[in-house]
Amino acid sequence: MKVSFIIINYNSSHHTLACVESVREQSKSVNYEIIVVDNGSSIQDYQKLSALTVVSELKIVRSDRNLGFSGGHLFGLNAVDPDSYYYFFLNNDCLLLDDLCSRLSSYMNDHPDVGLCTGQMIRPGGDQEPSFTYFPTVGSKLLGHAIVRWFNPAAYPKRQKIYNEPVQVPVITGSALFTRAKAFLEVGGFDPSYFLYCEEEDLCLRLRQANWKVMLVPDVKFLHIGGGSTESSPTAEKEYYISLFRYFRKHTSRPVQLTMRLFYTLKIARRYLRNSRNARLAWFILRGAPESESLRHRFA
Numbered sequence: 001m002k003v004s005f006i007i008i009n010y011n012s013s014h015h016t017l018a019c020v021e022s023v024r025e026q027s028k029s030v031n032y033e034i035i036v037v038d039n040g041s042s043i044q045d046y047q048k049l050s051a052l053t054v055v056s057e058l059k060i061v062r063s064d065r066n067l068g069f070s071g072g073h074l075f076g077l078n079a080v081d082p083d084s085y086y087y088f089f090l091n092n093d094c095l096l097l098d099d100l101c102s103r104l105s106s107y108m109n110d111h112p113d114v115g116l117c118t119g120q121m122i123r124p125g126g127d128q129e130p131s132f133t134y135f136p137t138v139g140s141k142l143l144g145h146a147i148v149r150w151f152n153p154a155a156y157p158k159r160q161k162i163y164n165e166p167v168q169v170p171v172i173t174g175s176a177l178f179t180r181a182k183a184f185l186e187v188g189g190f191d192p193s194y195f196l197y198c199e200e201e202d203l204c205l206r207l208r209q210a211n212w213k214v215m216l217v218p219d220v221k222f223l224h225i226g227g228g229s230t231e232s233s234p235t236a237e238k239e240y241y242i243s244l245f246r247y248f249r250k251h252t253s254r255p256v257q258l259t260m261r262l263f264y265t266l267k268i269a270r271r272y273l274r275n276s277r278n279a280r281l282a283w284f285i286l287r288g289a290p291e292s293e294s295l296r297h298r299f300a
Contacts, residue, residue: 003033004086010038016049016092030101038063039072069174073190085180086179089174089178101178103220115187115207120218132172133170166217187203189203193246202247236295237281241285241289242293268281
């Protein structure tokens, strides 16, 4: 059962080269292909990917502009083998530490109700990093995760816990998304209206609504180096709220949207004394985090 890796490069070819090498080293028992998507990088960075042209199982496809997370992965899917049984969306700042691909595919072969899974994420220092998160809800934001977990523990498994057995989780973080092609295509794949952030929440919610399970398989591991294509900045922070409120508009009622807008406005405004730019961010959220100010327009 063929696995298609889709790896996005955006001005971070050094990460991409290392990521591809780890895939080749740890996937020798797997029938796989690698699609590297250059997502509108500078010509200098793109040219550094030429070292990969000798890899027979690899294709490089280039977009002339940055399509974002969803758009970049969908662009790469145009080049995958139509007979691929699994898609592995892997951030280029990740390295496989063991035969993760063969073991995740074996797990999903044995569990046909699982649509999406991942392994345990590890930091460079060796510590565990949470591989999953929660859906953003009014209850969890107003009351806190500890309280809502008391009412519904299955919906809020502890993120910092060390798991020894596979566990069903709400949302897998986007660093390493191993998905059954059938499930992914059934729910419509990534929504390209998200440029950055919240793509995982949106995908996992639609999978859950279609009765597919999302699982953490903790006995396989990958290293998350960080510092890949997306860096923290005021602009990126605004983009997060643009995506978050798109998620609310798509999946929640108008009263919930207004409640969350007020919650985040007050939350950010309280940080004003620490940094005056938080006042501008709070005003941006109060205005509904308008999509007209998205980064996508910078790259159009």
